[in-house]
Amino acid sequence: MxxxxxxxxxxxxxxxxxxxxxxxxxxxxxxxxxxxxxxxxxxxKKDYTSVMIVPTGVGAAIGGYAGDALPVARALSSVVDCLISHPNVLNAAMLYWPMPNALYVEGYALDRFAEGLWALQPVHQNRVGLVFDAGIEEELLIRHLQVVDATRASLGLPIVGYTVTDTPLLVEKWVDPTSGQSTGRIQRPDSLLRAVENLQKGSKVNAVAVVARFPDDDTADLDDYRQGKGIDLLAGVEAVISHLVVKNFQIPCAHAPAVLPPQLDTSLCPKSAAEEIGYTFLPCVLAGLSSAPQYLVKGNNFSKEDCIVAGDVDSVIVPINACGGDGALAFANRKRNKPLIIAVEENQTVLNDTPDSLGIEAVKVSNYWEAIGVIAAHKAGIDPNSLRSNRIKNIAPISFVPSNGFAISSAKSFV
Structure with missing residues (x-):
């Protein structure tokens, strides 16, 4: 005003x-x-940057289904200057929501970013290409190509071409008996890597969407997921696929599974509904990749002035028992410019990697409402505890041990 x-x-x-x-x-x-x-x-004042992490395939109560963590990301983006998150949070199958200050970063790249090995370079747009699995049936492939053309014509997305792998990728998926999270593999990773390389050479793409044919789910497992229970059996191996591409080519990548439409379910859980309203999960992937930041590898002469590095992150929001990932640990263990770690108790997963079990200093909040309040206070330069009743205690002296081994107080205590 x-x-x-x-x-x-x-x-x-x-x-x-x-x-x-x-x-x-x-x-x-x-x-x-x-x-x-x-x-x-x-x-x-510097821009305030937050990272929101919800690991893939771990049955997260919020973010373990079809884009059900996207409302949290939308709310966070209205409070912070820059929000960094990953496809599991920002993808919602046929649905997506453009946030100008949100960066769409694949999980492997997010881990390397947190470790300080990679930087993020924002862009206006990418040249996006697609790799389709040769195992996709003709009719299902046509459905996906129609979605691609629709995003080009109706959204203006810069999708420049596609290729098909020279052999079926043969996706396998299972649940890890130790951790309880979903995972898997593709039997022909070489075919996927050749397809991406050919796409890069032929169309000069700098972002890739991969569509692999997934085996149809067991009816009982699918019913649980559609009712908002259990874990996403597709998500774990989706991460394996995108990690493989990003690790080898250092460009943005995201995956959309190709599956046959399930039978109509009249009692569908709203958290899973986004995957039931079309023939593909591709629109959100193409929208995200169209403006995803490019990855700059440390040592390749990138300048901090034109990119975002781990030291720019002010806060990291994670589920309470999913703090053991590479990215979360890297942020928590930073020696300089250590961000505020916020652990959300309401967002339970099948994991047991709590801040206490890992020795991580974190602010524990009951839900994402509280997390957003903590971030608003932190951004304003306010100790979040000062917003709570009786959380501010008398200031204590700081002691240090000099070379003679005797502890000395640096200030008098007035308690």
Whole structure:
């Protein structure tokens, strides 16, 4: 909102200044209504960056289904200056939501970013290509190609071409008996890597969507997922596929499974419904990849001025018992510019990697409502504990041990 102020111009010194309104103002100064000072206030404070992580295939109560963590990401993006998250959070099959200040970062790349090995370079748009599994039936392939054309015509997405693998990828999926999370493999990773390489050479793409033919789910397992229970059996091996591409080519990648439409279910859980309203899961992947940041590998002469690095992250939000991933641990163990770690108790998973079990210093919150409040306070430069009853205690002295081995207090205690 503009505020009334004096916009003063002095011919002798040649610059503008702000002056309270007064009848005694010099005659060579003129009054105007200006908000330029307020508009430039960001120059006094760095942008606030948050990372939101919900691991894939671990049965997360929020984010373990068809884009059901996307509302959280939307709310977070309205509070922070920059939100960094990954496809499991931002994808919702046929649905997606554009957030100008959100960066769509594949999970393997997010881990390397957290470790300080890679940086993120925001872009206006990418040249996106697609790799289709040769095992996809003709009719199902046509359905996917129609979705691609629809996103090009109706959304203007920069999709430049596609290729088909030279042999079926042969996807296998299972549940890890130790961790309880979904995982899997493709029997022909070489075929996928050749297809991506040919696509890069032929169409100069710098982002890739992969569509692999997945085996049809067991009826009982599918019914649980459709009712908002259990884990996503497809998600684990989807991560394996995208990790493989990103590790080898260092470009944005995301995966959309090709499956036959299931039978109509009249009691579908809303958390799983986004996957039931079309023939493919591809629209959200193409929308995300179209403006995903490029990955810059440390040592390749990237400049911090034109990219985002791990030290820019101010806070990281994770489920309470899913803090053991490479990215979360890397952020938690930073020696400099350590971000605030926020663990959400309501978002339970099949894992047991809590902050306490891993020795991680974290702010524990009951739900994402509280997490957003903590981030708003943190961004404002306020200790979040000062917003709670009786959370601020008397300040304590800080002791240090000099070379003689005797502890010395650096301040007197007034407790």
């Amino acid at each position: 503009a505020t009334l102020s004096l916009n003063l111009y002095s011919p002798s010194i040649g610059h503008k200044c702000l002056f309270p309104k007064s009848h005694n103002s010099p005659s060579n100064f003129r009054i105007s209504c200006s908000s330029s000072f307020l508009q430039n206030k960001k120059q006094f």
